[in-house]
Amino acid sequence: xxxxxTGSGFSGDSLLFLTDEQLRQGIEAMxxxxxxxxxxxxxxxxELAYGRAHHRxxxxxxxxxxxxxxxxxxxxxxxxxxxxxxxxxLIADGLVExxxxxxxxxxxxxxxxxxxxxxxxxxxxxxRARMRAAYKEAGPEAVTGFRQVLEAMMDVDMRxxxxxxxxxxx
Amino acid sequence: xxxxxTGSGFSGDSLLFLTDEQLRQGIEAMxxxxxxxxxxxxxxxxELAYGRAHHRxxxxxxxxxxxxxxxxxxxxxxxxxxxxxxxxxLIADGLVExxxxxxxxxxxxxxxxxxxxxxxxxxxxxxRARMRAAYKEAGPEAVTGFRQVLEAMMDVDMRxxxxxxxxxxx
DNA sequence: AGTTTAAGTCAGCCTTGTTGACATTCCAAG
DNA sequence: CTTGGAATGTCAACAAGGCTGACTTAAACT
Numbered sequence: 001x002x003x004x005x006t007g008s009g010f011s012g013d014s015l016l017f018l019t020d021e022q023l024r025q026g027i028e029a030m031x032x033x034x035x036x037x038x039x040x041x042x043x044x045x046x047e048l049a050y051g052r053a054h055h056r057x058x059x060x061x062x063x064x065x066x067x068x069x070x071x072x073x074x075x076x077x078x079x080x081x082x083x084x085x086x087x088x089x090l091i092a093d094g095l096v097e098x099x100x101x102x103x104x105x106x107x108x109x110x111x112x113x114x115x116x117x118x119x120x121x122x123x124x125x126x127x128r129a130r131m132r133a134a135y136k137e138a139g140p141e142a143v144t145g146f147r148q149v150l151e152a153m154m155d156v157d158m159r160x161x162x163x164x165x166x167x168x169x170x
Numbered sequence: 171x172x173x174x175x176t177g178s179g180f181s182g183d184s185l186l187f188l189t190d191e192q193l194r195q196g197i198e199a200m201x202x203x204x205x206x207x208x209x210x211x212x213x214x215x216x217e218l219a220y221g222r223a224h225h226r227x228x229x230x231x232x233x234x235x236x237x238x239x240x241x242x243x244x245x246x247x248x249x250x251x252x253x254x255x256x257x258x259x260l261i262a263d264g265l266v267e268x269x270x271x272x273x274x275x276x277x278x279x280x281x282x283x284x285x286x287x288x289x290x291x292x293x294x295x296x297x298r299a300r301m302r303a304a305y306k307e308a309g310p311e312a313v314t315g316f317r318q319v320l321e322a323m324m325d326v327d328m329r330x331x332x333x334x335x336x337x338x339x340x
Numbered sequence: 341a342g343t344t345t346a347a348g349t350c351a352g353c354c355t356t357g358t359t360g361a362c363a364t365t366c367c368a369a370g
Numbered sequence: 371c372t373t374g375g376a377a378t379g380t381c382a383a384c385a386a387g388g389c390t391g392a393c394t395t396a397a398a399c400t
Contacts (some may be wrong), residue, residue: 018305023298023337023359024233026305027207027318031226032328033249033320034204037197051253053387056201063194067345077205082388084348106397128193134322135188135196137313145308145315147196150203152304166195221355239379252357254380276378295343344399350392358385366377 009129038071039124048119053078055123058112061096063165066109068101075161095119190285210296218289223248223256224292231266232290233335236279238271245331265289 020165042054060075061067069087073080087110090096101107112120135143151159211225230245231237239257243250257280260266265286271277282290305313321329 020298023301023305024294026301026313027229027297028233028332028335029317029320029324030204030207032325033323034200035328036202036324039325051386059197062197070345078387079389080347081172081349081351081390085387088348102345104398106395108347124194124197124308125173127197128190130323131193131196132188134319135193137322138318141311142315142318143196145312146223146319147199148308148312149304149316150196152200153203153300153309154199154206155202155209158205162195162198162202165198219354223356240377248356249358250379251359251381256357258380271378274366274378278379342400344397346397347395349394352390354387354389356386356388359383361380361382363380364378365373368373370371370373370376 036130037127040130041123044123044126050089053082054090057083057086057090058116058120058123060165061110062112062117062124065111066099068107068109070107072110075165090116108137206300207297210300211293214293214296220259223252224260225252227256228259228265228286228290228293230335231280232282232287232294235281238277238279240277242280245335247328260286 006021038052042052045051045055056076057072060072062072064071069080069083073083076083087096087098091098093115097111097113097116098108100112138146151162154162208222212222215225217222226246227242230242234241239250239253243253245254257266257268261268263285264283267281267283267286268278269281271279308316321332322333
């Protein structure tokens with residue numbers, strides 16, 4: 001919007017409308033939107049004395065059941081000490097189960113317990129509800145664009161991790 | 171991509187394609203993209219022993235020079251104690267200047283110093299470069315959709331704050 | 341047998357959120 | 371004019387969750 005700068009000659013002209021000011025607005029929108037994005041789960045987690053770190057672990061274990069600790073580490077992008085602290089409380093609280101690997105006994109495979117799945121649903125429902133509402137408000141075309149920009153904003157390795165999760169729940 | 175579901179007749183049917191699975195993908199995309207979004211500034215900040223909190227403060231002070239602490243508080247959504255700690259170091263390091271209000275001496279008005287503006291540029295340049303690249307890769311139509319969804323995902327008060335920043339730098 | 345890999349632990353640090361207590365300033369009601 | 375409450379900002383102390391580094395245990399590879 002704003003300056004409708006149409007029909008310039010060259011093909012690189014999709015760049016012309018990207019003023020620094022508009023990029024800044026995109027940056028701020030990302031900041032504010034991310035807050036909204038995490039707000040609902042945060043409220044639920046606060047009651048349980050958990051944090052976002054627990055949410056992330058639960059989310060990805062649910063997404064890829066049986067994943068190993070190392071695998072999770074790569075996805076979450078934290079150190080194993082940091083993850084371990086969170087994982088330990090989740091296992092102690094009976095939300096996550098850790099099974100020794102059959103093929104490779106060094107590995108631990110992670111699963112959600114029934115209670116874990118319950119909390120996952122609760123968190124996920126809240127977050128999806130907001131997502132759904134936003135998608136609905138913006139319309140289907142906007143959603144496609146949204147996903148394209150997000151995808152392009154990731155680091156390459158994350159893009160791989162993301163499409164791996166998308167396709168096969170190996 | 172995937173299912174190109176074009177030219178539907180009515181507007182309400184935009185809901186049909188929002189399976190839980192697709193919402194989940196959106197959620198994950200948001201998570202991974204936010205990491206990319208902050209990655210470049212984070213690297214710069216790490217060298218200076220600053221964190222994201224410093225970046226946010228610098229960003230919004232630059233955006234609305236002369237803003238009060240209270241104002242900034244509302245935008246950043248943290249407690250004043252938390253902000254104060256960050257602000258103190260920025261002032262001590264000569265990046266931010268705090269002037270006592272003329273009308274109301276309780277208020278402090280915040281400005282970036284020359285050094286502050288310099289760091290702001292450096293951080294902003296990095297972040298904008300990634301944003302610009304993502305926008306370019308996704309195309310102008312996608313950008314519009316991206317912004318629409320983000321806007322719809324914010325809490326209402328943040329939407330107000332955002333458009334206030336967009337329009338007048340009061 | 342020796343090396344590498346997966347996982348876990350302990351200790352200690354930093355950033356950045358929180359609450360609680362407190363000083364200063366302003367303003368309005370008595 | 372004074373006084374008490376509200377607003378603004380500061381200081382202190384604590385917790386979550388990142389980080390690094392050093393180390394152990396067990397299993398797998400070579």
